[in-house]
Amino acid sequence: MPELGDLIEIFRMEVAGIPLIPLLDYQHWAVYVGDGYVVHLVNLGSDSFSSSSSSPSLSKPQTKSKGCKGKVKRQKLEVVADHCRWKVNNKLDNVRSPRPAQEIVEEALSLVGQDIFYDVTVRNCEHFATQLRYGISTSWQVLKYAAVGAAAVAGGVLGSIAGPGGMVGGGGALALWVKKKLE
Numbered sequence: 001m002p003e004l005g006d007l008i009e010i011f012r013m014e015v016a017g018i019p020l021i022p023l024l025d026y027q028h029w030a031v032y033v034g035d036g037y038v039v040h041l042v043n044l045g046s047d048s049f050s051s052s053s054s055s056p057s058l059s060k061p062q063t064k065s066k067g068c069k070g071k072v073k074r075q076k077l078e079v080v081a082d083h084c085r086w087k088v089n090n091k092l093d094n095v096r097s098p099r100p101a102q103e104i105v106e107e108a109l110s111l112v113g114q115d116i117f118y119d120v121t122v123r124n125c126e127h128f129a130t131q132l133r134y135g136i137s138t139s140w141q142v143l144k145y146a147a148v149g150a151a152a153v154a155g156g157v158l159g160s161i162a163g164p165g166g167m168v169g170g171g172g173a174l175a176l177w178v179k180k181k182l183e
Helices: 077-081 101-111 125-134 140-160 164-182
Strands: 007-012 026-034 037-046 068-076 086-088 115-118
Touching (some): 007 125, 026 125, 101 125
Antiparallel strands (some): 007 026, 026 037, 037 068
8 A cells, every 4th residue: 555655656558448569658657645546747738838836846847848738636546547557666765765755745735736847758747756756857767768769779770780670670679678677
């Protein structure tokens, strides 16, 4: 059972009932706030953005990143998980001290209902959850997929020496190897 302020990792293996290709699976992240509820950031998919957030670390960055509107929601964990497997994953506790649980929960609840900038590479649900727990915004998924993409390119270059078949095989094999190493 989760404790207050825990990070909840939800394993999404399909979208709209269609199973994802193993390299394209992803995890949704939330923060446990008690009584079976989590707070999480959802992508609304809108190109318009107007922030009502009073937290500068959660507002739109001053870059030209192509993001959209996100919404902070408080919902039952079972609803957010939607039959997907989930686990408590306080992944940075061994290298960074978490903020006090009550502070995490209070800040999370204070953000519920607010529109917050969302960008899959710089401000996604994992960035949001780690910011609340640790005071730093990070996403291992973004790092993982960037490394997998780089490995595929590198493998493709190396594989091209063997011809077209080598390029596809080399890129795919190297990308799978890097993905496994990062998990």
